[in-house]
Amino acid sequence: MPSRVSVRRNCRTAGDLEGSENFRRAAIANGYRVVRVISKGKRPVAENWTQGENLDHLLPVSATAANTGICTAGFRVFDVDVDELKKVQEIMRAILPLLPRGGLIRRRVNSPRLAIVYKAEAGEPCKKAVSGKFGKLEVLGNGQQLVAHGVHESGAEIYWIGGKSPATVSAAEVPAIGEQQISAILNAVSQILASSVGALPSKVTPSARSAHINDLAAGISIHHPFDDLAPDQQRCVVAECLTVLDNSKSDPRNQWLAVLFAVADAGQRGCPDVRSLALEWSRRGASWTSEADFDSAWSSYRANRAGGTTVGTLIHLARSAGAEVSSLLDSSSPEKKPTSETRGVALPVAALPAIPPKRQWLHGTDLVRGAVSLIVAPGGKGKSSFLTSLALACASGRPLLDSHVFGGRLRVLYINAEDATDEIALRVRAAMAHHQLTDAHVGGLYVAGADRLSLTLIKVERGTPGLNPPGWQELRALVSLHKPDVLILDPLVAVVGGATLNDNAAAALLMRELVSLAALNKLSVIIAHHTSKNRELGNADAAMGAASIVNLARISLAIEPLKNDDATEIGVAPWDADSVFRVTGTKQNLYGGSVAFRSRCRMRNRRSIPTVTRLVL
Incomplete structure (x- = not known):
């Protein structure tokens, strides 16, 4: 080679x-x-x-x-x-x-x-x-x-x-x-x-x-129009730039690295699928060696380092090669943001794309852009533990739960409306220590506990439930500030104020607004939710409250504690069975596969997460 x-x-x-x-x-x-x-x-x-x-x-x-x-x-x-x-x-x-x-x-x-x-x-x-x-x-x-x-x-x-x-x-x-x-x-x-x-x-x-006479230049992070684009628009810009950069005849390593790091920076700014885009472009290069060489170079990227290459470098190189990307960088372009006159108007079939864009999965088939997922379990059975591992997996880009993280390191906003930030810190730091993650590995992870954010999304006036505007303004402001790929809400019951989740109208209001938030911001929302008493675990209907909660979610996952009788089959001592659980898919509207995945999460006294692995039972 x-x-x-x-x-x-x-x-x-x-x-x-x-x-x-x-x-x-x-x-x-x-x-x-x-x-x-x-x-x-x-x-x-x-x-x-x-x-x-x-x-x-x-x-x-x-x-x-x-x-x-x-x-x-x-x-x-x-x-x-x-x-x-x-x-x-x-x-x-x-x-x-x-x-x-x-x-x-x-x-x-x-x-x-x-x-x-x-x-x-x-x-x-x-x-x-x-x-x-x-x-x-x-x-x-x-x-x-x-x-x-x-x-x-x-x-x-x-x-x-x-x-x-x-x-x-x-x-x-x-x-x-x-x-x-x-x-x-x-x-x-x-x-x-x-x-x-x-x-x-x-x-x-x-x-x-x-x-x-000074040679004047800079690598400072100045706001770039690329940051104002929705993730799918960002992907469009990166793909267009890579298309015009012909590396099939001349592919010097310094230029290859500059393009790789520029694409990686685009990923830091919210662009999905950056690794796959960069890999596909690299394979076309005259000096292509191997995916191992690519991975070595890709992992050497460090965000925000002095003199670091940015997505502006990629756009400049593409413009020098003859690309016209100015219209793609206009986030207010009518082709990209429907106006009030066009929003809600039905389209003829001829106006639909001949080749529709693929769904943008983020973490295995658990999370997808523009949709809401649920993780359902009884209280104290591992929902927060699972979501902590999920947040670290997405933020680090590593398959900590044996599910592929699409697009490399993602931006994650984890809101725990039930526990203080200090408690979240204990869980996150324990999990990071086990997985040998540093702050640099999860630079896109943001957390807020109940002591930092009092989030109420539903209010009840004269017995009638409605959206709580201040709560939604606060949530949208956080999304606008951090631009997450994944938004985690833990748990659902803590953000509904005085409303009851048994009220189908209240549940439908809340879920529709969350679905809208996910769709408009091109992010995935996953919500921790409790099960009802005396309902069979591992079933979509086990979720507590109105049917609208599960019906309006595209994906539903359930946590099932390991039974003592099954513990010996997987090499777990019966007295440790209570610390092991599996996650099963109970509803999957967007994935054609019929085989439900399963996972387990072993905990020590439910205070830390020393082990997280996938296990087919």
């Missing part, structure tokens, strides 16, 4: 040179002063470049001077020259409220640095800076230039957020910022960097010039 090797280009290709020429022509037409910069570098080629160069010098583009800079005289360019990602994020949180909207943001994929371009409100002010032990923030002006197009010396390509660059936005349209605002920003950042504010001279010597 051929191994992947890192390819470092020593010169620019004809396509790269054509791209540089197009950028220079467009930037000049937009009113910028453009200069030649050495390839894979940041030093201007000409000696007297501060007022820009004419087209005769800029074209044709030379392979040794293919990078392009713009003179910053008359502009104010904020250069966040800090290598620690968390510190960059802290700086951005401090200065974003002080910055005008619409600045042009320049980045590269392998550095947590950032440049934001504005016009000077008046004149051509000189450079200002603030520095400290974490780095510096410079405001470039007269006598500096910004590398605006090309490749950094590390091999990383320069790109602009949202496609807004000097080639697409005229200089006249760039928002202006005043020196008073800049002083306030530098003062704010000085406290973060623990340094003083100073002004640098407008003229610099040639030997010092390189110190004033």
